[in-house]
Amino acid sequence: MIRRRALLALGAVALLALAAPLLPPYPLTLVTQALVVAILAMSLDVLLGYTGLPSLGHAAYWGVGAYTVALLATERGVGLAGCAVAGVLLAGAVAAVFGLVAIRAAGTYFLMITLALGMVVWGLAFRWVSLTKGDNGISGVPRPELFASPLPFFYFALAAAGLAWTLLALLVASPFGLTLRGIRESESRMRSLGYNVWLHKYLAFVISGAVAGGGGVLWAYYNGFVSPTDVQLITSVEALLMVALGGPGTLAGSVVGAGVIVFLKNFVSLYTKRWLLILGAVYIGVILFAPRGIVGALRRRSVR
Amino acid sequence: MTDDALRLDGVAKHFGGLRAVDGVSLTVRPGERRALIGPNGAGKTTLFNLVAGMLPVTQGTIRLFGANVTGAPPHRRAALGLARTFQITNLFLGLTVLENCLLAVQALTPSRLSMLRPLTGYHALYARARAILAAVGLAGVDGVVVANLSHGEQRQLEIALALAGKPRLLLLDEPTAGLSPAESRLMADLLANLDPAITVLMIEHDMDVALALASHVTVLHYGRVIADGSRDQIRNDPQVREIYLGV
Numbered sequence: 001m002i003r004r005r006a007l008l009a010l011g012a013v014a015l016l017a018l019a020a021p022l023l024p025p026y027p028l029t030l031v032t033q034a035l036v037v038a039i040l041a042m043s044l045d046v047l048l049g050y051t052g053l054p055s056l057g058h059a060a061y062w063g064v065g066a067y068t069v070a071l072l073a074t075e076r077g078v079g080l081a082g083c084a085v086a087g088v089l090l091a092g093a094v095a096a097v098f099g100l101v102a103i104r105a106a107g108t109y110f111l112m113i114t115l116a117l118g119m120v121v122w123g124l125a126f127r128w129v130s131l132t133k134g135d136n137g138i139s140g141v142p143r144p145e146l147f148a149s150p151l152p153f154f155y156f157a158l159a160a161a162g163l164a165w166t167l168l169a170l171l172v173a174s175p176f177g178l179t180l181r182g183i184r185e186s187e188s189r190m191r192s193l194g195y196n197v198w199l200h201k202y203l204a205f206v207i208s209g210a211v212a213g214g215g216g217v218l219w220a221y222y223n224g225f226v227s228p229t230d231v232q233l234i235t236s237v238e239a240l241l242m243v244a245l246g247g248p249g250t251l252a253g254s255v256v257g258a259g260v261i262v263f264l265k266n267f268v269s270l271y272t273k274r275w276l277l278i279l280g281a282v283y284i285g286v287i288l289f290a291p292r293g294i295v296g297a298l299r300r301r302s303v304r
Numbered sequence: 305m306t307d308d309a310l311r312l313d314g315v316a317k318h319f320g321g322l323r324a325v326d327g328v329s330l331t332v333r334p335g336e337r338r339a340l341i342g343p344n345g346a347g348k349t350t351l352f353n354l355v356a357g358m359l360p361v362t363q364g365t366i367r368l369f370g371a372n373v374t375g376a377p378p379h380r381r382a383a384l385g386l387a388r389t390f391q392i393t394n395l396f397l398g399l400t401v402l403e404n405c406l407l408a409v410q411a412l413t414p415s416r417l418s419m420l421r422p423l424t425g426y427h428a429l430y431a432r433a434r435a436i437l438a439a440v441g442l443a444g445v446d447g448v449v450v451a452n453l454s455h456g457e458q459r460q461l462e463i464a465l466a467l468a469g470k471p472r473l474l475l476l477d478e479p480t481a482g483l484s485p486a487e488s489r490l491m492a493d494l495l496a497n498l499d500p501a502i503t504v505l506m507i508e509h510d511m512d513v514a515l516a517l518a519s520h521v522t523v524l525h526y527g528r529v530i531a532d533g534s535r536d537q538i539r540n541d542p543q544v545r546e547i548y549l550g551v
Contacts, residue, residue, distance in 0.1 A: 170420050170421075171420070173422040174418055174422060175410050175417075176418060177419075177423070178399075178423055179407065181396070181403075185397055186395065188358065188390075189390070189395065189396065190407070191377075191378040192356055192358065192388050192390075193411040194378075194379045194382030194411040194469060195379055195416065200417075
């Protein structure tokens with residue numbers, strides 16, 4: 001089963017890699033954007049879909065990654081490797097601190113606490129003007145020379161998303177990954193079996209935050225510009241929508257959901273201002289006809 | 305002298321003004337089969353939750369195999385060899401039977417925290433999970449999602465999960481709850497064939513099952529132990545007959 005899915009994913013990556021040079025510039029940047037955002041959605045899926053923790057503040061870790069790059073690459077001239085390591089570690093560190101607060105809560109309370117913590121990061125981005133330049137944001141984030149033009153950057157994003165998918169797919173297929181699904185199904189049973197449930201949730205939270213930070217690093221290079229809009233609530237909500245739309249508990253679903261939302265947001269909005277209406281209709285349709293999301297509906301799970 | 309498997313001293317649990325468990329002291333010796341009976345609301349399940357660490361005690365001490373675990377979290381108690389089943393079936397409904405059993409098998413192994421190797425590579429865990437499923441008679445349904453199992457099969461899986469961690473003390477909370485007479489007999493056979501080294505404390509309403517399995521019975525009433533003795537003593541105890549059997 002895992003092998004078949006890995007082959008499917010490899011096939012999709014190969015197809016994208018081959019098709020990319022044929023794409024006109026605008027669709028190419030959209031596909032690139034979808035890949036970058038897919039990293040955020042996949043990291044969230046580890047919490048929402050696998051562990052059953054609905055985080056509404058995932059833009060925080062994404063934003064920490066993005067701001068780290070923006071600050072290090074513009075003023076201090078730090079290169080890609082340094083920025084990437086710093087962004088991932090810092091996002092993971094922030095998640096490690098926030099997790100201490102958030103993991104104590106469950107369900108709606110978890111949602112509200114992650115929302116509040118996310119707003120803290122947004123508030124810092126907005127108000128700590130001396131560091132973040134506040135509302136103006138930080139512009140002119142230089143792409144590494146090797147990946148400066150769109151096509152090489154697309155391949156870079158493809159490789160990064162592929163790496164994130166591989167790491168997270170290994171994680172959810174591991175014994176630890178099974179414990180996350182067990183926690184989603186019954187925390188009290190996990191406790192009585194002898195699991196330290198808090199520890200497992202906390203580790204998942206920190207890993208998820210670090211991966212989201214990795215996505216944020218890429219986002220800063222992709223956009224060349226980082227501002228408080230990148231860490232605002234709407235970004236967190238969009239990530240949740242991507243996971244719900246594509247299928248929680250299926251990493252591939254997060255990628256599909258990211259693709260659908262990036263496409264609707266950027267492509268459909270060219271033709272109508274009412275793209276949100278179309279997004280709403282798509283979302284309601286998925287909830288009604290495929291409550292397990294697009295990919296979830298394609299996988300039958302009664303007997304494996 | 306070996307330590308008692310379980311020793312409770314003056315254990316109490318108050319919910320506001322309600323004394324659900326009111327100063328219970330009891331000892332269960334290693335290898336013993338003990339039934340815990342009592343009318344509805346006697347505090348039996350609450351007592352189990354205190355022993356397993358799902359609820360904090362108001363007063364008293366709990367010792368497992370000589371170790372004071374009064375304030376210890378559930379996973380620490382499980383590591384000492386405690387396992388339990390639930391009165392209301394508590395399984396991983398969205399996972400397959402085999403996945404349920406794998407979770408139970410790996411719970412007390414270091415691999416539970418391993419993150420970068422697929423579970424399918426852990427052949428020893430699979431072998432043990434399959435062996436346990438076979439032992440409780442669920443070998444044929446290991447790929448079925450638990451939500452699709454019959455109630456009887458779910459009760460069997462409850463037992464499988466509790467046995468998977470090789471427990472030394474097993475708490476069974478009404479293992480035959482909701483089972484048909486035929487299923488109850490299967491369950492009683494399953495329990496009768498448990499490894500004699502495992503200490504068992506069971507809540508059971510079906511007196512045939514309880515008295516067939518347990519040599520020693522503790523009777524709980526309004527949170528207090530009102531009788532404690534061999535099954536014949538309990539059968540003939542006038543107070544027990546009055547409140548429990550309504551004679």
